[in-house]
Amino acid sequence: MNLIGVNPALPGISGSKKLGFFSFNGGNQPINLKPGGVYQIKVAMEEKQTLKLDVQGKVDRFANGHAGKNHSHLSTIGNSTNIKWHVCPVEKTDRQKLLQQRGCVIWITGLSGSGKSSVACALSQMLYQRGKLSYILDGDNVRHGLNRDLSFKAEDRVENIRRVGEVAKLFADSGFICIACLISPYKSDRAACRAMLPTGDFIEVFMDVPLRVCEGRDPKGLYKLARAGKIKGFTGIDDPYESPLDAEVVLQCNTGDCSTPRDMAEKVVSYLEEKGYLQA
Ligand SMILES: Nc1ncnc2c1ncn2[C@@H]1O[C@H](COP(=O)(O)OS(=O)(=O)O)[C@@H](OP(=O)(O)O)[C@H]1O
Numbered sequence: 001m002n003l004i005g006v007n008p009a010l011p012g013i014s015g016s017k018k019l020g021f022f023s024f025n026g027g028n029q030p031i032n033l034k035p036g037g038v039y040q041i042k043v044a045m046e047e048k049q050t051l052k053l054d055v056q057g058k059v060d061r062f063a064n065g066h067a068g069k070n071h072s073h074l075s076t077i078g079n080s081t082n083i084k085w086h087v088c089p090v091e092k093t094d095r096q097k098l099l100q101q102r103g104c105v106i107w108i109t110g111l112s113g114s115g116k117s118s119v120a121c122a123l124s125q126m127l128y129q130r131g132k133l134s135y136i137l138d139g140d141n142v143r144h145g146l147n148r149d150l151s152f153k154a155e156d157r158v159e160n161i162r163r164v165g166e167v168a169k170l171f172a173d174s175g176f177i178c179i180a181c182l183i184s185p186y187k188s189d190r191a192a193c194r195a196m197l198p199t200g201d202f203i204e205v206f207m208d209v210p211l212r213v214c215e216g217r218d219p220k221g222l223y224k225l226a227r228a229g230k231i232k233g234f235t236g237i238d239d240p241y242e243s244p245l246d247a248e249v250v251l252q253c254n255t256g257d258c259s260t261p262r263d264m265a266e267k268v269v270s271y272l273e274e275k276g277y278l279q280a
Pocket residue numbers: 111112113116117138139140143152156157158160161181182183184185220222231232233234235239
């Protein structure tokens with residue numbers, strides 16, 4: 001059983017924003033946890049090193065978004081106090097049956113100009129042709145609305161990814177195949193989005209395209225402006241990009257002569273097919 005615990009008010013824990021969120025997997029061991037109960041939970045967090053914690057906290061909700069039948073307790077999530085998860089009888093599995101597909105998140109990461117949007121569009125088209133519903137959350141587009149208050153400084157990029165991760169999670173829960181394409185330069189943010197979803201439902205696609213190729217394309221002239229010092233903090237120039245080491249799909253292009261976005265999207269479709277996401 002996969003569980004997600006979210007309790008920023010964990011007693012005795014402070015000093016790291018990462019500790020506000022944890023997830024764990026019971027593997028094949030049955031865990032008889034009741035929603036609303038108070039448990040002693042051992043959490044092992046693996047980032048660069050393994051951090052072992054003994055946490056006394058409440059189980060707030062299950063990873064599938066259900067608080068279970070006994071949902072009389074009130075929770076504190078972030079700054080929201082006295083809130084309670086409301087459960088409806090129509091569940092993700094029902095919606096998936098209706099759509100004949102499984103909800104998931106395809107997370108496309110890579111430098112500006114690496115082809116994220118092109119692959120996202122090609123993928124969405126190919127899925128549409130097969131009668132599968134998808135929706136694209138493109139970083140550039142989301143910054144026109146939901147995230148218009150965010151800049152490109154580090155903490156705003158973190159918030160950008162967190163919000164899109166949360167929205168993508170909702171789309172996946174609705175049964176959609178959500179395609180998120182953002183630079184998402186930090187590994188820890190992508191890992192946090194992965195942890196929001198049930199195991200397997202976050203599919204990371206790495207546009208493994210070197211800076212020189214992206215800069216050679218420069219369709220918006222942004223690299224030129226960044227090189228000229230007219231844009232500060234541009235990813236790949238004077239701002240970091242942390243490549244994934246464990247992406248589910250790697251789409252490589254080392255030269256100017258790449259395979260087409262459609263061919264690249266085909267690899268993602270094959271992955272979805274193989275893992276059973278294109279059927280209920
Ligand atoms: N400083 C800086 N660094 C990187 N990119 C910049 C910057 N300023 C503007 N842009 C444009 O914003 C697009 C990236 O937005 P994202 O939301 O995907 O970025 S991030 O994930 O928050 O890093 C990106 O679009 P793509 O080229 O589609 O990646 C750029 O057009």
